[in-house]
Amino acid sequence: MERKIDNSALGRYKKRMLALMVVLALVSQLVFWEYIHNHPTGVLAYMLAVLPALSFIGIMVTYGLYIAELKDEFVRTVVKTSLLWSIVATLSVTTLWGFLELLANAPHLQPLLVLPIFGIFLGITTALVNRRYE
Amino acid sequence: MYCSIKNPAERRYVIRMWVSAALCVLFSTVAALVFRLGHPHGVLAYLVAVLPALPIMGALVYTGVYLGEEKDEFQRNLLVQSLLGGTGGILAATTAWGYMEDFAHAPHADLIWVYPLFWAFAGISYGLVRLRYR
Amino acid sequence: MKNRLRVLRAEREWSQADLALRLEVSRQSVNAIETGKFDPSLPLAFKLARLFETTIEAIFTDEN
Numbered sequence: 001m002e003r004k005i006d007n008s009a010l011g012r013y014k015k016r017m018l019a020l021m022v023v024l025a026l027v028s029q030l031v032f033w034e035y036i037h038n039h040p041t042g043v044l045a046y047m048l049a050v051l052p053a054l055s056f057i058g059i060m061v062t063y064g065l066y067i068a069e070l071k072d073e074f075v076r077t078v079v080k081t082s083l084l085w086s087i088v089a090t091l092s093v094t095t096l097w098g099f100l101e102l103l104a105n106a107p108h109l110q111p112l113l114v115l116p117i118f119g120i121f122l123g124i125t126t127a128l129v130n131r132r133y134e
Numbered sequence: 135m136y137c138s139i140k141n142p143a144e145r146r147y148v149i150r151m152w153v154s155a156a157l158c159v160l161f162s163t164v165a166a167l168v169f170r171l172g173h174p175h176g177v178l179a180y181l182v183a184v185l186p187a188l189p190i191m192g193a194l195v196y197t198g199v200y201l202g203e204e205k206d207e208f209q210r211n212l213l214v215q216s217l218l219g220g221t222g223g224i225l226a227a228t229t230a231w232g233y234m235e236d237f238a239h240a241p242h243a244d245l246i247w248v249y250p251l252f253w254a255f256a257g258i259s260y261g262l263v264r265l266r267y268r
Numbered sequence: 269m270k271n272r273l274r275v276l277r278a279e280r281e282w283s284q285a286d287l288a289l290r291l292e293v294s295r296q297s298v299n300a301i302e303t304g305k306f307d308p309s310l311p312l313a314f315k316l317a318r319l320f321e322t323t324i325e326a327i328f329t330d331e332n
Contacts, residue, residue, distance in 0.1 A: 032237070045238040053230040060222055074297035074306055080214055084201070087221040088194040091249050094228075096187040098245030099162075103169050104183035109245060112232030115225050133300045 014066040021062055025055035056115060074133075082129045086121040093117060144209070147200040154193035161186040190249055212263055219259020224252040270329040273302040276320045291315055 028051045070076045094114060100106035139145050165185050168174065174182055197217070204210045228248060234240035277287055284302070288295040291312070300306035308316065317324045 046234060046240075049233045049236075049238040049240075050230060053226075053233045056229050057226045060225060064218075064222060072293045072297055073309055073312060074300050075294055077306065078296075080218065083221060084214065084217055085198060087217065087224075087252070088198050091194055091224075091252055092187075092191045094245045094248040095190045096184060098248065099165070099185075099187045100180060100183045102183070102244060102246060103165055104179040106180075106183075108242075110232055111228040111235060111243065111245070111248075114228040114232070114248065118221075118225060130296075133296065133305055 011066070014062060014069070017062045018059060018066070021055060021059040025052060025059060028052045028055050078126070078129050078133065082122060082125040085125040085129075086118055089121040089125070090114065090118040141204075141206065143200065143203045143205070147196070147204075150196055151193055154189040154196075157189035158186050161189065194249075212260065212267075215263045216256045216260035219262070220252045220254075220256030223255025223258070224248060227251060227255070269307050270304055270331065271302065271327050272329075273298075273316075273327065276322075276327065277302075287319075290319055 032048065032052050067076065067079055070079070094109070094117075097106065097109045101108060139148060165182050168182050169179075201210060201213060204213070231240065231243055235242060273287075277284070282290075284298045285295045288298045291298065293312070297306070301308050313324045313328065316327055320327065
């Protein structure tokens with residue numbers, strides 16, 4: 001099956017931006033791990049903690065802009081459907097695990113894992129939605 | 135205006151969302167009581183703990199189903215944009231909070247609040263989207 | 269929505285990919301519209317009509 005790629009100049013720009021943000025996220029993550037082991041506290045700690053988060057948020061924003069400017073309405077529909085079912089699945093998991101943690105002393109699920117979990121579900125739902133339309 | 139309920143599908147949806155919220159509160163209370171008074175263990179503990187999450191998962195799945203049922207394209211589009219805004223918001227929030235928990239020793243937040251916070255972000259998005267159509 | 273896209277394509281000996289290229293959408297979009305699994309927006313429907321030199325009603329069948 002051919003890949004549905006937006007090969008316009010705009011699409012390429014967005015993809016490069018995305019790549020840049022991924023690199024930025026990795027770099028700030030590494031820098032972060034390096035320096036945070038010196039345990040700064042207070043406001044500085046919060047500010048440093050926010051840096052990698054901002055990178056990931058930047059990645060999401062870039063992705064969002066890319067979707068918003070997709071010309072192909074069908075591909076846009078597929079992407080929106082996949083995103084929505086992914087968030088349904090992700091929220092189900094967090095709520096389920098939240099209650100298990102609260103009541104049955106299940107091991108703690110890091111909030112940081114929510115985004116990767118969402119990403120995994122996104123891969124699954126995208127494949128399923130594409131299959132439905134084939 | 136847009137706040138009034140226009141059709142059976144929408145009425146069903148709103149009612150079911152409120153019912154699921156009520157059931158969640160009810161099941162949470164029951165589960166908490168069972169844990170306080172009965173001290174269940176093992177599999178039974180997990181089953182009881184899972185109970186309050188079930189109405190939430192139902193509500194989530196039904197939101198997806200309702201999107202397929204809603205005939206009014208414009209209403210559907212409004213809801214989709216709100217949900218996507220909610221998705222972006224909650225993913226950004228959990229990622230940011232995850233980093234703060236890990237590195238800035240922010241207080242640990244319960245995962246069960248991810249779901250209501252998602253709807254808070256969705257509500258904000260809905261407001262923003264409606265502004266565009268004023 | 270039922271449509272005559274396959275017939276119209278065959279008349280011009282266009283593949284789905286050819287049609288997709290002319291419409292500036294993906295081949296997947298063309299397939300989804302043709303098999304009735306996806307309804308195009310008005311702008312896209314008008315584009316189709318212009319491309320096949322006919323009207324939207326001549327391509328798509330409103331089942332009501």
